[in-house]
Amino acid sequence: MTAPLIRTRALEVGExxxxxxxSLMRFILAGNLIGLPAISVPVGYDKQGLPIGLQIIGRPWGEATILRLAAACEALRSETKKPASYFDVLKGH
Structure with a gap:
């Protein structure tokens, strides 16, 4: 599922x-309940320009494995445009 559109009215009052x-949370509940490591990796954009992410869930204590897999997925991306609202946590801006 790609990112849902947020209506302008929802920004003011929420929805x-x-x-x-x-639909967005159906695969994270089990991981959260039993403590599995997980990561979401940007993999591209849909036809409307909305971001698409790939969620990787690993076995218990498998953080190193999913981090290596996430890095490999990011290295394969040919399109690396930044979203309109972007904050680089490593650079602080």
């Missing part, structure tokens, strides 16, 4: 779309 929220 909850339980169907979309459920």
């Amino acid at each position: 909850t779309n339980l169907k979309v929220t459920g």
Whole structure:
């Protein structure tokens, strides 16, 4: 599922779309409940320019493995444009 559009009105008052929220969270619940390491990697953009992410969930204590896999996935990306709202946590800006 690609990122859902956020309507302008929702920015002012907020909104909850339980169907979309459920779809976005369906694969993270088990990992969170039993403590599996996970990471989300940007893999591109859909036709509307919205970001697409790949979620990788590893076995217990498998952080090193999923970090290596995430780095390999990012290295394969040919398109590296930054979203309109971007903050580099490593550079602090």
